[in-house]
Amino acid sequence: MLGLAGCGGGGGGPTPPPPPPPPAPVTKTEAFQFLNQGSFGATEAEAQSVIALRQDEWIDRQLQEPPSLQLPHLQALPPPQFQFQLHADRVDIWYRNSLHGEDQLRQRVAFALSEIMVVSQLGALGNLPFAVADYYDVLAENAFGNYRDLLEEVTLHPAMGVYLSMLGNEKPDPVLNIRPDENYAREIMQLFSIGLVELNLDGSQKLDAQGQAIPTYDQEIIEGFAHVYTGWTFAGAPSFRQARPNQSNQVLPMQLYPGFHDTGSKKLLGGVELAAGQSGEQDLRDALDNIFNHPNVGPFIAIRLIQRLVTSNPSPGYVRRVAEVFNNNGAGVRGDLGAVVKTILLDPEAHSSMPMEIDGKLKEPLLRLTQLWKAYNATSSSGRFPLNASYILFGQGPLQSPSVFNFFSPFFAPPGEIRDSSLVAPELEIATEYQNTLFTNYMFYQVFALNQTNDTLEEDDVYINFEEEMAIAGNIDALIDMVANKLLAGEMSSTLRQEITGMLERIPETDTAVRAAETIYFVVTSPEYAYQR
Amino acid sequence: MKTLNRRDFLRTSGAAAVLAATPGLSYSQMVGSAGPFDDYRALVCVFMFGGNDSFNMLVPNTSAEYNAYATSRQNLAIQQNDLLPITPASAGTPDFGLHPTLGGIQGLFNSGDAAFVTNVGPLVEPTTKDQYFNGSVTLPPQLFSHNDQQDQWTSLRGNVSSKTGWAGRMADLIRSGVTEQQMATNASLFGANLFQSADDTVAYVMGPGGPLQFEGFSTDPNNILFQQRAAFRRVVDAQHGTVYERGFADVQRRAIDAADTVTGAINSAPPITAVFPQSQLGTQLRTVARLIAVREQLQMKRQIFFVAAGGFDSHDSQNQDQPGLLGGISDAISAFQAATVELGEASSVTTFTQSDFGRTLTSNGDGTDHAWGGNQLVVGGAVNGRELYGNFPLLAINGPEDVGGGRMIPSTSADQYAATLAKWFGIADGELDIVAPNLGNFAQRDLGFMIA
Numbered sequence: 001m002l003g004l005a006g007c008g009g010g011g012g013g014p015t016p017p018p019p020p021p022p023p024a025p026v027t028k029t030e031a032f033q034f035l036n037q038g039s040f041g042a043t044e045a046e047a048q049s050v051i052a053l054r055q056d057e058w059i060d061r062q063l064q065e066p067p068s069l070q071l072p073h074l075q076a077l078p079p080p081q082f083q084f085q086l087h088a089d090r091v092d093i094w095y096r097n098s099l100h101g102e103d104q105l106r107q108r109v110a111f112a113l114s115e116i117m118v119v120s121q122l123g124a125l126g127n128l129p130f131a132v133a134d135y136y137d138v139l140a141e142n143a144f145g146n147y148r149d150l151l152e153e154v155t156l157h158p159a160m161g162v163y164l165s166m167l168g169n170e171k172p173d174p175v176l177n178i179r180p181d182e183n184y185a186r187e188i189m190q191l192f193s194i195g196l197v198e199l200n201l202d203g204s205q206k207l208d209a210q211g212q213a214i215p216t217y218d219q220e221i222i223e224g225f226a227h228v229y230t231g232w233t234f235a236g237a238p239s240f241r242q243a244r245p246n247q248s249n250q251v252l253p254m255q256l257y258p259g260f261h262d263t264g265s266k267k268l269l270g271g272v273e274l275a276a277g278q279s280g281e282q283d284l285r286d287a288l289d290n291i292f293n294h295p296n297v298g299p300f301i302a303i304r305l306i307q308r309l310v311t312s313n314p315s316p317g318y319v320r321r322v323a324e325v326f327n328n329n330g331a332g333v334r335g336d337l338g339a340v341v342k343t344i345l346l347d348p349e350a351h352s353s354m355p356m357e358i359d360g361k362l363k364e365p366l367l368r369l370t371q372l373w374k375a376y377n378a379t380s381s382s383g384r385f386p387l388n389a390s391y392i393l394f395g396q397g398p399l400q401s402p403s404v405f406n407f408f409s410p411f412f413a414p415p416g417e418i419r420d421s422s423l424v425a426p427e428l429e430i431a432t433e434y435q436n437t438l439f440t441n442y443m444f445y446q447v448f449a450l451n452q453t454n455d456t457l458e459e460d461d462v463y464i465n466f467e468e469e470m471a472i473a474g475n476i477d478a479l480i481d482m483v484a485n486k487l488l489a490g491e492m493s494s495t496l497r498q499e500i501t502g503m504l505e506r507i508p509e510t511d512t513a514v515r516a517a518e519t520i521y522f523v524v525t526s527p528e529y530a531y532q533r
Numbered sequence: 534m535k536t537l538n539r540r541d542f543l544r545t546s547g548a549a550a551v552l553a554a555t556p557g558l559s560y561s562q563m564v565g566s567a568g569p570f571d572d573y574r575a576l577v578c579v580f581m582f583g584g585n586d587s588f589n590m591l592v593p594n595t596s597a598e599y600n601a602y603a604t605s606r607q608n609l610a611i612q613q614n615d616l617l618p619i620t621p622a623s624a625g626t627p628d629f630g631l632h633p634t635l636g637g638i639q640g641l642f643n644s645g646d647a648a649f650v651t652n653v654g655p656l657v658e659p660t661t662k663d664q665y666f667n668g669s670v671t672l673p674p675q676l677f678s679h680n681d682q683q684d685q686w687t688s689l690r691g692n693v694s695s696k697t698g699w700a701g702r703m704a705d706l707i708r709s710g711v712t713e714q715q716m717a718t719n720a721s722l723f724g725a726n727l728f729q730s731a732d733d734t735v736a737y738v739m740g741p742g743g744p745l746q747f748e749g750f751s752t753d754p755n756n757i758l759f760q761q762r763a764a765f766r767r768v769v770d771a772q773h774g775t776v777y778e779r780g781f782a783d784v785q786r787r788a789i790d791a792a793d794t795v796t797g798a799i800n801s802a803p804p805i806t807a808v809f810p811q812s813q814l815g816t817q818l819r820t821v822a823r824l825i826a827v828r829e830q831l832q833m834k835r836q837i838f839f840v841a842a843g844g845f846d847s848h849d850s851q852n853q854d855q856p857g858l859l860g861g862i863s864d865a866i867s868a869f870q871a872a873t874v875e876l877g878e879a880s881s882v883t884t885f886t887q888s889d890f891g892r893t894l895t896s897n898g899d900g901t902d903h904a905w906g907g908n909q910l911v912v913g914g915a916v917n918g919r920e921l922y923g924n925f926p927l928l929a930i931n932g933p934e935d936v937g938g939g940r941m942i943p944s945t946s947a948d949q950y951a952a953t954l955a956k957w958f959g960i961a962d963g964e965l966d967i968v969a970p971n972l973g974n975f976a977q978r979d980l981g982f983m984i985a
Contacts, residue, residue, distance in 0.1 A: 124849065165848040170898050176607045177930060179938060181897035183848040186678070196675050219677065219937065312777070357775040402843060403582070405680060415730055416783060418776050419696050428780050429725050432738035433788035437745040440785075444749040495771035499764040506757055521749065526768055527778035527785070 026051045030351055032489035036363070036532050037309050038062070038345050039104035040111075041371025044486060046104075055351075059105065059342050067110075067140040068101035070094065070133035071251060086129035087121045088388035094136070094398040095385035098370055099378070103140070109341055110140035111366075111398070112308035116301075117154050117192045119163040120401045122391070128162060131250035132399050135159035144338030147301065147326070148292045151193065155288065156253040158234060158245070160184070164404065166229045167254060168243070171262035180262065185225035187404050189217060194269075194296035201323050202316035203299040216296060217269060224267035224274075228287040231261030231280045256280040269294055292335065298323035305340065307410055310350045312361040313423050318349040360533040362427035364407070365394035365439055367532070372446075372524050375486045376464035386460045393442055395435040431530075440525045447517045447524070469516035476504045476515075483519045487529060496526050568710010570834040574958055577821055577838045577884040578700070578728065579814070579866065581858075583846030584679065584889035587907035588928060588941075590859055591649050591921075592616055594630040602928040605894040605939055609851055609901065619643065622919040629921065634860030637867030638910065645918035646870060646879070647910060648982045651925045652934065653950050654890065654906040654943030655685035657692050658974040665936055677903040677940070679846070682890045687728035689948050691971045699951045699968050700837045701731030706964055707835055708734050715794050715831040720824070722817040723841035728887075736839075737791055741816045743823070744788075744795045752793060762789070798827040807872035814842040814865040822872035825882060835959065845888060848900040862886075862910075870912055879914035883983070885954060886910045887947075894928055894939025906934070906943035909950065915957060915984045922982045948972045949980050957983040 026034075031050040035042035038059070050058050073093040074086055101107050114136060119125060125132050135157050142150040154160050161167030166184040190196055197213040198206040205213045235255035237243030261280035267273050268290040274283055291297070302322035306314045325343040329336035344350065352359060363371070372378070380386075390397025396407040408429035413419040418428070450463040453470075457463055472478045480500055484492040500522045507515050523529050589609065593599050594616055603610040616630025617639045629649075631639050641647035657671040664670040671692050675681035688695035697705075704718040711718060719729035719736035729736035739745075750765070751758035769785045802823040809815040817840035828836070842861060847854055866884055873882045891907025906926070923945035926934040934941045948969035955968040956979055966972050 123844070165897075165900065168849075168898070177605060177895040177939075178607065178898050179895055181848050181900065182902040183846075186903070190678060196678065196681070213674070215675065222677075360775060360777060362777045362781060403679075403846075409680065412725075413696065414725070414780055414783075415696075415701075415732070415735060416780065418780050421776070423776060425777055425780055428777075428784070431781055431784050432721075432725050433784055433791065434724075434738050434740040434745065436781075436784050437747060437788045437792065438740075440788075441745065441748040444747075448749075493771065493773045495773060496768055499768050503757075503761060503764050506760060522765070522768065525765070525785075527782040528774055530781045531775060531778045533775075 023054070026054055029489045029491065030055075033351060033533050034058075034345065035104075036367075036371065037350060039108055040098045041367065041374045042489070043374050047489075056342070056346060059345060062103065062105035063144050063338050063342070065103035065106055067106055067137065067143075068097040068103050069137045069140070070097065071130065071137050074130055074133050083127045083129060087126070087132070088386060090121070090129050090133045090136075091388045091390060091398055091400075092385045093133070095370075095387060096383075098398075099374055099385075105341070106140055106143045108309070109143040109305075109337070110136060112305055113139040113143065113150075114399055115308060115401070115406045116304050117150075117160075118399075118401050118404045118406050119159045120399055120403070122400055122402060124162050125159055128159065128245055128250050130247055131157070131159040131162070131245070134251040136399060142337070144341065146333070147297070147335035147337055148288065150337070151188075151288050151292060152284075153253070154192070155184075155188065155229075155284070156232070158250050158252070158254055161232065161254050162245075164188075166232060168233050168240075169226075169230050170240075170260045171227070171230045179223070180226035180230050182222050182226045184229050185222050189222075189225070189269075189291060191404060193291050193300065194294045195300050199296045199299045201295075201299055201320050201327075203303050203314070203319035203323070204316055216294070220267055221269060225287060227262040227264065227266045228268075228274070228283045231256050231258060233257060256284075297335075298326035301326060301340070302344075304410060306344055307361070307426060309341075309344055310347075310361070311359055312425050312427075313358045315349060318347055321347060358421075358423055360531060362425060362431065362530055363532045364396060364427045365430065365435070366390065366396055366398075368439070368524065368530060369394065371487070372443075372520075373462070373464065376466060376520070378462050378464045380460050380462045381457065382459040384460050385462055387462070394439060395430040395432075443521060443524050447521045448514075451513070451517065453513045464520075466513075466516040466520060469519065470512040473512035473515040474509050476501055479504065479515060479519055483516075483523050487520075487523050492523075493528055496522065496528060568707050568834070568959070570707075570710055570959060573828055573834055573878065573881045575825060575828075575836040575838065575878075575882045576700070576954060576958055577818070577840065577869070577882060579818075579862065579884060579886045580723070580726075580728075580839065580841040581845045581862065581886060581888040582683075582841055582843040584682075584892055584903055585845045585858075585886075585907060586847055586851065586855065586892040586901050587888070587909070588891060588894060589855060590632050590635065590910075591651065591908045592630045592632070593925065593928065594618055594628040598627065598927065601932070602894075605928050605930050607896055608899075609896045619919075621921055626921065629925075632855070632859045634856045635863045637863040638912075641867060641870060641912055642919055646914060646916060647912045648916050648918050648920050648922060650909045650911065650945060650950055650980060650982060651921050651923040652891075652906040652941055652943055653909055653923055653945040654941075654947055655682060655689070655691065656943055656946040656948070656974075657971055659946075660942050662933060662936060662942060665942060676905060677890065679889050679903070682903075682905075684727055686887050686889070686947050687726065689951055689969050689971065695727070696730060697732060698726070698728035698730050699955070700729045700839070701734065701736070702968050703837065703955055703958060703960055704729070704734040704736075705731045706960055706967060711834050713832045714834065715798070716791065716824075716833060716836075718835055719837050719839070721839040722820055723839055726839055729837065729839055735787065737787065737795075739791075739795070739820075741813060741820065743799050743820045744792055746792045746796050747789065750789075750792075765789070795824075795831070798830045799823050801830065802826045805872050805875060807868050807875055809868040809872075810861065810864045812842075812861050812865060814840060814861060815868065817841075818865050818869040819872070822869060822876065825873065825878055826876055837958075847892065848897065848902060851900040866910070866912055873913070880984075881915070883911065883913035883915055883954065883957065885912070885950075891941060894935070894941075895930060902938070904938075904940035905936070906941035911954075911982055917982050917984055920982065922980045945980065946971065946975055949975050949977060952978060953980045953983055957985075 031047035032042040070093045164184040169181040232254040233243040234249040235252040240257035265276040329339040391400035408426045412429040452465040655673045687698045717737040721738045750762035769782045809819040873879045892901035952965045952969040
């Protein structure tokens with residue numbers, strides 16, 4: 001229409017374009033899909049909010065929500081006997097913020113970032129819970145900020161400094177065959193920013209004349225960056241080598257001790273060489289600028305965030321659309337993560353009305369859990385969520401990865417049709433027989449034992465509430481519909497409905513709690529609930 | 534340099550016509566003639582995640598060689614008088630020493646039940662330092678990267694990315710010979726892994742203590758939980774929805790199927806008196822021993838177990854952390870070896886190590902960085918023990934194998950290491966090139982550390 005009008009069909013004066021037709025109302029299915037991408041699980045109440053506001057307005061409001069933080073919670077607690085015990089409180093506040101924070105989108109993006117720029121309580125950070133909590137807060141605070149700022153805050157955070165051993169990294173001592181630590185130099189590029197091989201804007205690999213992938217860096221460049229990251233340790237230490245963590249310096253950016261910074265020239269990406277004699281701060285700024293401006297960052301971060309939020313196998317066009325916004329948010333700014341997140345969630349591929357069977361992804365275990373807990377108002381009488389063992393129970397927990405490589409690889413492809421089709425399903429890497437059985441058993445326990453009908457609950461038991469289901473449990477169809485509405489946007493496969501019906505018919509009508517629990521158990525252990533469309 | 538790829542192999546084995554006629558047909562549907570087996574054999578892979586600093590695990594104990602080592606390692610060197618001495622059986626082989634926490638391994642070495650394969654790592658073809666620098670050989674890509682070198686060790690695909698691992702390919706090759714087995718040939722006690730990934734068989738992933746049963750299921754037909762199991766199973770079998778749902782359902786199905794069989798069997802395992810350390814690795818190896826104890830009940834003839842320990846990425850605090858890391862390996866493997874003796878299966882079970890890479894000889898102050906070649910340990914009654922296999926490099930900075938900072942070019946390939954184990958496992962010589970695709974690039978197909 002606009003095109004034709006633009007041709008100037010004659011007559012007098014420009015014809016105003018007709019007003020665009022009002023957009024179709026957001027359906028409940030679309031609202032659930034959107035909230036499962038942009039929050040810790042859709043609920044009917046939040047779906048109504050999305051339907052009323054529409055997705056873009058919901059996002060704009062979420063972009064303004066201030067972050068729910070972890071560190072103040074830890075700082076307000078009485079000192080524990082042992083520092084490591086505070087990790088339980090850190091995990092507790094993670095669940096509280098993830099379930100109840102008004103900043104759902106920010107928390108969800110922070111969680112995604114925590115699986116890209118990984119630190120973990122398992123290992124050297126075991127006794128630094130304040131640092132780990134503050135690191136997560138940094139991710140939440142920068143979730144909609146600029147990626148360049150995030151990269152610098154992450155780099156100088158003592159949690160990262162300890163985890164990837166940049167903290168305490170010294171200039172070389174050739175006499176003793178000592179050279180700078182290459183750990184952070186390697187992982188910031190491989191995992192946080194550009195990856196191992198050069199990418200096109202759409203995320204596909206660039207190939208050389210022989211059809212081979214092109215490495216983004218070599219050992220000499222790693223060594224160049226390793227020399228950049230020398231001279232930093234805890235702030236305010238009496239001396240570089242006597243720096244020890246305390247409650248305050250573990251949440252302050254690391255400080256440069258110039259005598260321990262290498263002042264030689266350093267080879268970086270793209271043929272850039274830092275001149276000798278620069279300050280450590282200048283070297284760091286230049287090096288992070290060098291990484292930030294590498295053309296891989298846009299497609300790399302686009303793929304990682306799309307995979308965490310929307311789909312395991314984005315099309316090249318989807319990656320390109322997001323990477324273009326990373327490269328320029330429309331106002332000439334590179335690295336605007338708020339704009340990137342909005343583009344990811346509003347892209348047609350994120351809410352196709354006719355999803356292809358490769359669209360979407362599996363929900364990772366924590367997201368399966370939080371969706372259930374949100375939908376069924378999970379709480380404990382103490383108000384605590386004491387699940388420090390999340391990484392054992394569910395195969396993952398907040399900042400509890402076994403290594404900087406996260407709980408699962410972005411490239412994981414299980415044998416069978418996924419691998420044969422050259423697709424990936426990262427979350428399936430931790431959906432092993434063992435972990436799935438553990439999770440299924442936890443759900444059995446959660447639904448049948450940890451619910452509001454149990455009068456022997458301990459004060460820290462997290463229980464769900466299915467009173468509404470019990471009230472209508474005499475009507476099997478109505479009961480199934482209610483659970484389907486709360487957990488599956490009202491859409492349930494015929495097999496699942498048939499099997500639940502068969503089981504409910506075996507349970508006396510008067511056993512309303514068992515009927516309610518049985519229905520929820522079958523839904524939350526089903527493949528269709530594990531799938532995020 | 535001639536490389537024998539899968540297509541070449543199929544041609545030489547007369548299978549090319551079949552391949553051409555049926556694109557997409559996998560190798561194991563055409564080849565794989567092993568079995569049925571009249572004996573029991575198990576391989577147990579102990580993976581040291583993070584990259585074990587194995588030049589502190591096995592140290593030269595002759596003056597000139599030790600001095601080169603100490604000069605390179607400086608503050609990270611083990612004092613010579615702290616080394617646990619070992620003397621290989623072959624005349625003329627120099628003395629070595631073990632890290633002081635490896636007392637268990639020293640005992641196994643001296644009794645002929647343990648051997649080391651030295652300076653081994655992923656290679657596409659034999660590689661010298663000149664060739665490395667002048668680019669005249671094909672190298673594995675992304676050297677010194679954790680996940681890439683893990684993948685190269687476990688897939689042996691050299692410079693080609695791979696979707697299958699060498700244990701997975703072995704399981705595929707023998708699958709027609711082990712159809713009675715009640716459990717998958719490949720079992721992992723440390724999560725999903727590329728090592729056991731295959732085209733036609735699927736590894737079973739259990740927990741460190743073994744498989745779990747489903748709480749909500751019963752095998753008693755009079756119990757409603759029997760109906761619940763059946764209904765649950767039908768939901769899983771429905772093949773509903775997308776590739777992701779079907780992938781998830783596949784796991785659930787395997788979990789249900791294996792839970793009863795394997796837990797039933799393992800619960801009937803006889804008590805094992807060997808005392809395992811209370812570590813993650815100790816728990817895993819104890820479970821492996823219990824599964825080996827019930828091998829007949831599960832009708833197992835060939836098994837490959839994957840167990841692992843983490844924390845070996847010693848960029849930091851190496852002198853503080855290494856004793857616990859290496860001691861943990863030594864204690865757990867020694868206990869496991871004792872358990873196999875107790876079960877009368879010491880000669881049927883071979884334990885071997887893999888790790889991401891060796892580490893730099895040079896220090897970064899208090900730790901080491903990612904490198905390439907390293908030393909691996911093989912333990913079991915079928916091992917030609919009390920020997921070192923492969924060339925042990927001069928541990929000097931800028932020495933003949935050092936590509937910089939003390940990163941050793943492997944002198945033996947991981948393909949040769951794997952093929953030697955695969956041959957003992959029962960893979961026919963002609964099929965070793967499927968297990969270890971670059972084996973044809975190396976002169977020695979069998980390193981000789983296994984009793985034929």
